[in-house]
Amino acid sequence: MDIFSNFPLMAGLFAILFAQFVKIPILYLVTRQVDWKLFTSTGGMPSSHSAAVTALTTAVAIEHGVDSTIFAVATLFAVITMYDATGVRFQAGQQALTINKLRNDFNIFVNETRNWQQKKEEEKIEELKTLLGHKPSEVLMGAITGIIIAFVFYAVL
Template sequence: MYYFLIPFIAWFVAGITKFIINYVRFGADAKKRIGNGGFPSNHTTIVTATTMAVGFHEGLTSPIFGLGVAVIFIVVIDATGLRRHVGYHAASLNLLQNNKIHRESMGHTKVEVAGGIFLGVIIGFVADFLS
């Protein structure tokens, strides 16, 4: 049950953190910014928290921890590469159509991903400490 709950806790903490940051930055418009993109990266937080909880509990040399690190790399590459370029594509389409119907914030900057990794490590550590 321990490993099953960590992703949900990480998702919740990252989402609340992102909303608070957006509320401070944009006020009432924070609700419009719910979803992909922004600081911290939810996806990165989820896989990092789960992987770190496994690493702290099972050992940093365990095969399952190594697999988790590989998944983190895939998520980071996807967030900073493909999904970021999908956002650029949406921005171009919005310019061509003279309106904003496509969501432009899809991927993440390196800072947003780093925030997700940092938050994920903390959540993984706390989860292991409390178990």
């Protein structure tokens, strides 16, 4: 089988790319700022994880039916992925926010007691990534995006 004719795979991969790209104009509409780094970052609206797994699951359902074993596997994979995106990964992001605040507060303390500003940039600690997981609304929008993409792909192919 030619990998590029694998409908579920192509739908899932396209859903990831689409969801990652669409984050940029969404951020622009909300903040009037363009941040191209969003294309390669985790978190944000819509969830590319949810878009990918729901596009994959929907494409499997279209191609093999909802009574197939592969649909069952894809569905459980999607549920676990989306649960993780809103649970563990979201909480890790919240913890990173708290740690970054604590570190910033500590840096203010250090600035008052030492000459922190004169240290080289590479000597300073890089902030932890806080946009790791998703809010439930981001996961829902990612899921809707994935389902729509799978049906559009099916109609086009």
